[in-house]
Amino acid sequence: MTTVLPAPAPRTAPPSAARIAVRRVGLELKLFFRERQQVVFSFAYPVIMLVIFAAVLGGDERPGDVPFTQYFLAGIAATGIMLTSFQALGTAIATERENGQLERLQVLGTPPVAYFAGKAGQVLVTTAAQLALLLPLARYGYDVPMPADLDHWLTFAWVAVLGALAGTVLGVAVSALPGSAASVTTGISAFAIVLQFFSGVFFGFTELPSWMQQAAAIFPLKWLTQGMRSAFLPEEAAAFEVAGGWEHGRTALVLAAWVIIGAVVCVRTFRWRRSEG
Amino acid sequence: MQLRGLVKRYGDRAVVDGLDLEVARGEVFALLGPNGAGKTTTIEILEGVRKRDGGDVRVLGVDPASAGRDWRARVGVVSQGSGAAQELSVREILDHFSGYHATPRPTAELIAAVGLEEKAGTRVGRLSGGQRRRLEVALGVQGRPELVFLDEPTTGMDPVARRQFWELIRGLRAEGATVLLTTHYLDEAAELSDRVGVIADGRLVEVAPPDELGAELRRLATVRWSEDGAVREVRTATPGVVLRDLLATSVTGDLPGLTVTRPSLEDVYLSLVGAPSTVCTDSEGDPR
Structure with missing residues (x-):
C-alpha cells in the first residue's frame, strides 16, 4: 500500500505562456460576447452619449471654430476606450477573483502574463468593434469629419492602441482594491466619471481649472483624449491646447509609461485570491 | 509528501x-x-x-x-x-x-x-x-x-x-x-x-x-444483557471471557437481550475528534 513506486517518466513541459495567452484571448472574447449586458453597455454607452450631447450642444462651437460634435467625438472615443479597457476589466477581474475563477488559473500554474495578455487581446478587439460602431455614426449621422489623411489615421490608431493598453493595466491594478467585487465596481465607476470630467471629455480641457488639468495629466485618459483630438481636429485647433500643440511625444511617453511600468507592477503584485495569508 | x-x-x-x-x-x-x-x-x-x-x-x-x-x-x-x-x-x-x-x-x-x-x-x-x-x-x-x-x-x-x-x-x-x-x-x-x-x-x-483506526478504542466491546428487568452493560477488551463468566453464573443458562457490540468506525471517529459518541446497539461486532 505504501510501497514506493518508481517515479514516473519525466514530463513534457507545460504549454508556453504565449500559447495559453492565445487561448485566453479566444475565451475572453467568447465570454465577453455572451454577457449581453456588458456588450450592450460597452457598445451603446459612447453612441448614446454622442446622440445626447449632439442633441443638446450640437450647435455650439469650441475654440478654433471647431463644431462641438467634432470636439466631443474625440472625447467620447477616448471615454469609450477607457470603458472597454479600464472599467470593464477592473470589474471583470474583481468578479473573477471573488467567485474563484482566478483560483482555478492559479492551481493550473497559469502565468499571470498569459492572463493579462488574454484580457488585453479581448480589450483591443472590443475597442475596435466599439469604434467601428461609433465613427460611422458620427460621420454619417452628424457629419463629423474623419481623420484627414493617413497620417491622422495612424495617429488615431497608435493613440487608440496605447490608450486601450494603458486602460487595461489600470484595470488590472484597480481590481486589486480591497472590498467585495460589488464595491470595487462602484469605486471604479465613480472614479471613471470624475476622471472623464477632469480629462476634458465633456468640456474643453482649457476651460478647466489648472489644478484639475494637473490632476488629470497623471492619468491616461487626458492624454488619450488629447491624442484623439489631434487625430480628429484640424491642425489649427492645436493652438488652443494647454501646451499650444498636440504634444504627441509626451502623449506617447505617458501612455507607454503606463503600459510598461503598470504591466511590471501588475505582474509582480498580482493576486489570484482576495487573501493569501 | x-x-x-x-x-x-x-x-x-x-x-x-x-x-x-x-x-x-x-x-x-x-x-x-x-x-x-x-x-x-x-x-x-x-x-x-x-x-x-x-x-x-x-x-x-x-x-x-x-x-x-x-x-x-x-x-x-x-x-x-x-x-x-x-x-x-x-x-x-x-x-x-x-x-x-x-x-x-x-x-x-x-x-x-x-x-x-x-x-x-x-x-x-x-x-x-x-x-x-x-x-x-x-x-x-x-x-x-x-x-x-x-x-x-x-x-x-x-x-x-x-x-x-x-x-x-x-x-x-x-x-x-x-x-x-x-x-x-x-x-x-x-x-x-x-x-x-x-x-x-x-x-x-x-x-x-x-x-x-482507533484500534485501542475498538478493542473495547460492550456486552449488554437484561437482568431482573434492568439492562446491564460491561465494557471490556475480552468479551469472550465476560460471556463465559456470565453464562456460568446464569441461573437459566441463558442471557435475555444479550448483545455484544464493538464501536463502529463512526463511533471511533467521534471519540477521536472528541465529540459525544452515540452508543451503537445494532451491530454484532465487525465495523463497517
Whole structure:
C-alpha cells in the first residue's frame, strides 16, 4: 500500500505562456460576447452619449471654430476606450477573483502574463468593434469629419492602441482594491466619471481649472483624449491646447509609461485570491 | 509528501498546530475531521496557495510555497470553491483548459469518467451543485497529475455520482497517482484510502489504515444483557471471557437481550475528534 513506486517518466513541459495567452484571448472574447449586458453597455454607452450631447450642444462651437460634435467625438472615443479597457476589466477581474475563477488559473500554474495578455487581446478587439460602431455614426449621422489623411489615421490608431493598453493595466491594478467585487465596481465607476470630467471629455480641457488639468495629466485618459483630438481636429485647433500643440511625444511617453511600468507592477503584485495569508 | 510541525495561525488562533504527516508515492490518503479542524488550511498549504507560519513542507520533493510551473503541472487540485465561468458549457471549459496541459486527458473521456455526458453541452450556470463538483473533479485530473488534492470532492453529489467518483479515484490509484483527499464521509474514507488521518483542532490525532483506526478504542466491546428487568452493560477488551463468566453464573443458562457490540468506525471517529459518541446497539461486532 505504501510501497514506493518508481517515479514516473519525466514530463513534457507545460504549454508556453504565449500559447495559453492565445487561448485566453479566444475565451475572453467568447465570454465577453455572451454577457449581453456588458456588450450592450460597452457598445451603446459612447453612441448614446454622442446622440445626447449632439442633441443638446450640437450647435455650439469650441475654440478654433471647431463644431462641438467634432470636439466631443474625440472625447467620447477616448471615454469609450477607457470603458472597454479600464472599467470593464477592473470589474471583470474583481468578479473573477471573488467567485474563484482566478483560483482555478492559479492551481493550473497559469502565468499571470498569459492572463493579462488574454484580457488585453479581448480589450483591443472590443475597442475596435466599439469604434467601428461609433465613427460611422458620427460621420454619417452628424457629419463629423474623419481623420484627414493617413497620417491622422495612424495617429488615431497608435493613440487608440496605447490608450486601450494603458486602460487595461489600470484595470488590472484597480481590481486589486480591497472590498467585495460589488464595491470595487462602484469605486471604479465613480472614479471613471470624475476622471472623464477632469480629462476634458465633456468640456474643453482649457476651460478647466489648472489644478484639475494637473490632476488629470497623471492619468491616461487626458492624454488619450488629447491624442484623439489631434487625430480628429484640424491642425489649427492645436493652438488652443494647454501646451499650444498636440504634444504627441509626451502623449506617447505617458501612455507607454503606463503600459510598461503598470504591466511590471501588475505582474509582480498580482493576486489570484482576495487573501493569501 | 512530508510535513513536519506545520503551523498556521489566523490572528492568535492556531488553526494548524504542529501537524506531522508523511504520505508515500502512490498512496491514497484521507484526511478526516470536523469542520474547522484545519483540513482545508492544511491542504491549501500543501497546494502552495496558502502561506504557513511554521514547519517544514515537502511535496514531490519541493517546498510548495516556492514551487513553479513544472511542479504545478504535476499536481492536480480540486478545491472546495473554485469557480468556472457560468456562461461556458462543460465541454467548452474542459476543451479550453486542456490547452494548459502538456498531455491532457481527452475531453470526452473526462466527461464520461465523471458522468456528465448528458450535461456536456450545458452551461455551468445551469448545473446543480453536485454536477459542478463533478466538473471540478474532471478539471483537477485533466493534466494527468502525479499527485491529486481533493478537498471534500463529493459534497453535494448524489450516491450514484459518488460511486462514479470512487471508481475514478481507483483508476487514478491504478495509474500510480498519489491522492490526498479530505472528506466528512467515513464510508468514503474507508472505501478509498490506504490510510486515514483524523484531524482535530489542527493536529493529527491518529493515522491508520481504515480498518485499524482507533484500534485501542475498538478493542473495547460492550456486552449488554437484561437482568431482573434492568439492562446491564460491561465494557471490556475480552468479551469472550465476560460471556463465559456470565453464562456460568446464569441461573437459566441463558442471557435475555444479550448483545455484544464493538464501536463502529463512526463511533471511533467521534471519540477521536472528541465529540459525544452515540452508543451503537445494532451491530454484532465487525465495523463497517
